[in-house]
Amino acid sequence: xxxxxxxxxxxxxxxxxxxxxxxxxxxxxxxxxxxxxxxxxxxxxxxxxxxxxxxxxxxxxxxxxxxxxxxxxxxxxxxxxxxxxxxxxxxxxxxxxxxxxxxxxxxxxxxxxxxxxxxxxxxxxxxxxxxxxxxxxxxxxxxxxxxxxxxxxxxxxxxxxxxxxxxxxxxxxxxxxxxxxxxxxxxxxxxxxxxxxxxxxxxxxxxxxxxxxxxxxxxxxxxxxxxxxxxxxxxxxxxxxxxxxxxxxxxxxxxxxxxxxxxxxxxxxxxxxxxxxxxxxxxxxxxxxxxxxxxxxxxxxxxxxxxxxxxxxxxxxxxxxxxxxxxxxxxxxxxxxxxxxxxxxxxxxxxxxxxxxxxxxxxxxxxxxxxxxxxxxxx
Numbered sequence: 001x002x003x004x005x006x007x008x009x010x011x012x013x014x015x016x017x018x019x020x021x022x023x024x025x026x027x028x029x030x031x032x033x034x035x036x037x038x039x040x041x042x043x044x045x046x047x048x049x050x051x052x053x054x055x056x057x058x059x060x061x062x063x064x065x066x067x068x069x070x071x072x073x074x075x076x077x078x079x080x081x082x083x084x085x086x087x088x089x090x091x092x093x094x095x096x097x098x099x100x101x102x103x104x105x106x107x108x109x110x111x112x113x114x115x116x117x118x119x120x121x122x123x124x125x126x127x128x129x130x131x132x133x134x135x136x137x138x139x140x141x142x143x144x145x146x147x148x149x150x151x152x153x154x155x156x157x158x159x160x161x162x163x164x165x166x167x168x169x170x171x172x173x174x175x176x177x178x179x180x181x182x183x184x185x186x187x188x189x190x191x192x193x194x195x196x197x198x199x200x201x202x203x204x205x206x207x208x209x210x211x212x213x214x215x216x217x218x219x220x221x222x223x224x225x226x227x228x229x230x231x232x233x234x235x236x237x238x239x240x241x242x243x244x245x246x247x248x249x250x251x252x253x254x255x256x257x258x259x260x261x262x263x264x265x266x267x268x269x270x271x272x273x274x275x276x277x278x279x280x281x282x283x284x285x286x287x288x289x290x291x292x293x294x295x296x297x298x299x300x301x302x303x304x305x306x307x308x309x310x311x312x313x314x315x316x317x318x319x320x321x322x323x324x325x326x327x328x329x330x331x332x333x334x335x336x337x338x339x340x341x342x343x344x345x346x347x348x349x350x351x352x353x354x355x356x357x358x359x360x361x362x363x364x365x366x367x368x369x370x371x372x373x374x375x376x377x378x379x
Contacts, residue, residue, distance in 0.1 A: 086206025163324025309379025
């Protein structure tokens with residue numbers, strides 16, 4: 001039996017009063033996550049009971065869920081505090097040489113860019129690739145910008161401004177035969193869309209947990225491609241990085257065989273508790289069904305926006321659409337007013353560079369979209 005949004009809606013009390021269409025900004029905790037966090041906090045407050053308790057390996061549980069969402073093996077999953085930490089892991093894991101460069105499309109999310117800009121002291125240059133005539137990332141332009149010193153391409157799977165979805169396999173097919181790494185920000189896709197790390201051929205993805213993974217701040221993930229461990233070295237090391245006991249005083253530098261080598265110490269157990277609980281629900285819905293469901297919702301949204309006279313800024317091409325749609329009334333001032341007006345109508349959306357950004361998830365219904373459309377004045 002296929003899932004239905006109504007089956008999940010009770011997990012989100014916010015949906016009783018709000019048309020919450022803002023997951024690209026922040027994903028609320030499901031009720032199962034609230035319960036799991038309360039149980040953890042209560043147990044941790046009673047530390048003798050915590051020490052005596054037989055607890056599941058929360059990191060292992062979360063890694064299995066992430067791997068299922070990312071088309072990868074749990075052994076290739078590592079946990080980081082944020083997207084920026086994940087991109088720094090990638091940026092600093094390469095043996096760069098003076099004069100090397102990395103290609104990044106213009107208008108990328110800042111946490112994708114800064115880790116590579118910070119390599120300037122090594123003589124590494126960030127070269128920004130312009131968009132095409134329609135303002136989209138163009139693989140042909142990236143291919144044309146590659147030279148014999150290009151070592152990496154960094155970009156988002158789904159772009160935060162308007163939800164444009166890049167073809168990761170196409171990019172990997174361009175880059176990997178030339179020995180160029182492809183590092184991907186999957187914050188706006190992991191959980192909401194099918195992501196196939198192994199099949200796509202990218203070097204790795206990184207994602208923060210507070211949006212579609214509904215795990216709040218301070219917890220994110222990195223998922224490496226199958227052969228990336230051969231090329232990306234750990235920048236930091238700690239007792240969780242090595243495959244020996246923490247009481248081993250011979251200090252053998254024996255990396256763990258999988259992506260856990262990128263852990264150092266003191267994992268964010270609270271964040272992992274939230275992630276494991278939330279991902280049990282995200283995987284229950286499943287990215288394939290979620291993508292189909294949100295496509296149905298955004299089809300209705302685009303149809304209604306066209307009828308009302310608004311300009312849809314997002315791509316309409318099926319291969320580049322995502323669960324995020326941006327539209328505009330014609331100016332930033334007008335769009336900002338629309339966001340305020342929608343807020344007063346209990347419709348939660350966000351203002352971004354290309355207009356009003358709408359981002360539904362698996363528990364949203366057509367009624368939520370209709371509530372948004374009814375609150376918009378015709379143009």
